[in-house]
Amino acid sequence: MSFRKFARHYGLRILAAVLAAVLVALAGAHLLKGRAGVVSNTAGVIKAPLQSAVSGVVDWFESLYGYIYEYDKLVAENESLRSQLAAAQEEARLGAADREENAHLRELLNLREQHSDFVFESARVVNWNSSNWASAFTLSKGANADIDVGMPVVTEAGILVGQVSEVGDNWATVRTVIDVETNVGVLVGEAGNAAMAVGDFALMQTGRSKIYHLTEGTSLLEKDVVLTSGRGGAFPQGLVVGYIESVLTEAGGQMPYGVLRPAVDLDSLSQVFVIKEFVVVE
Amino acid sequence: MLLDVIDLDKLRRAILYLAITLLTLLVQELLLSRVRFFGIRALILPLLPVMLSLLQGPWWGMIFGLITGILADATFAETKVLFTILLPLIGFLTAAAERFLISRRPVAVFAASVAALLLTALAQALRVLVLFDGEALPLLRVAALQTLWSVPFIFVLYFPCKALAERNLD
Secondary structure (H helix, E strand, O other): OOHHHHHHHHHHHHHHHHHHHHHHHHHHHHHHOOOOOHHHHHHHHHHHHHHHHHHHHHHHHHHHHHHHHHHHHHHHHHHHHHHHHHHHHHHHHHHHHHHHHHHHHHHHHHHHHHOOOOEEEEEEEEEEOOOOOOOEEEEOOOHHHOOOOOOEEEOOOOEEEEEEEEEOOOOEEEEEOOOOOOEEEEEEOOOOEEEEEEOOHHHHOOOOEEEEEOOOOOOOOOOOEEEEOOOOOOOOOOOEEEEEEEEEEOOOOOOEEEEEEEOOOHHHOOEEEEEEEOOOOO | OHHHHOOHHHHHHHHHHHHHHHHHHHHHHHHOOOOOEOOEOOOOOOHHHHHHHHHOOHHHHHHHHHHHHHHHHHHOOOOOOHHHHHHHHHHHHHHHHHHHOOOOOHHHHHHHHHHHHHHHHHHHHHHHHHHHOOOHHHHHHHHHHHHHHHOHHHHHHHHHHHHHHHOOOO
């Protein structure tokens, strides 16, 4: 059958069917008020999970992008806040260090007024000796600052800490007043009785040393203040060493001795002053 | 020509052991000086000559004992020659013990290390006893605690020294 014969035979019927379908579709759309038809609905049922999956992936990428974008913003903000905090902390730290140094220097000024003959060199305590058999620490200055062996070392309040025992170009070792090798001539109590402060290994472990009384007919009392005597010229006269914590007797003997507690907590030292020059009192 | 004379393996080994020695000294000086156990600090330097004697060879222990001893005496405030004499001696004694008495097994290294730590602590105590008339009991207490506190560091030093001794550096 040719196309002309087919069109002639079925043409009008096909046209009528199409028009009818259009009319039914228009009428159905009007009646369903926007709801999809069967075909659209079926197609939609099949596409929906795929769309959902694709949408999910896209959403994930979008959220990831958003997260990255937000994260970068948060990181930048965090860094900014951190730098502000660090600056504030640094400012506070410098303020605290300045205040501490000012306090040290004010104390030192009083000490200078009391001892105009003293020539000081300030130095930081940079390290403690790592041995259990000595009490010593290292200073941040040495021969380059004219520090020499034997020079006394004090706090800003004039409390004796120890004596320089070794010197390098830019460092010095200080033996403290409780070291086993320490021997300091002292005056004890208000009467100023002459005695010797001597390092003792057992007491060194507890941060203390011994006082042997040298003057006959006098006695040691608890809480007596111990000052340097200045005899021998190794130390200036009148530096505070500590006080008598207790009075004991040597085992197996009658000889009393005092337990000397330093007037400063040696473990907490951070800045000290080396007395480079002083007038020797004989 | 020069390369035929120099044993690069030994040279590299020596440089690495020197680095370990310096690191140990730094740890001793900067770290262990601040850490106390019942008021006592650990002393890890005597471990080096023991490790090197047993793991690398007797000469290594003695030579590096001497190097460590010289540096230790330069570091510690109270000693001038004690470690310079003692640490090479520990290297020698360890080598002699390994030759005639002990094996190179980990337990032998541990025992020799404890003995070296104790010997060093007793030598330090003897110095105070003789020179400063210290009482024996407090000295022994500090010597014992120092040895005890130093024991954990045997394990810290053993493994890097063993790894280096067994490694071919050619």
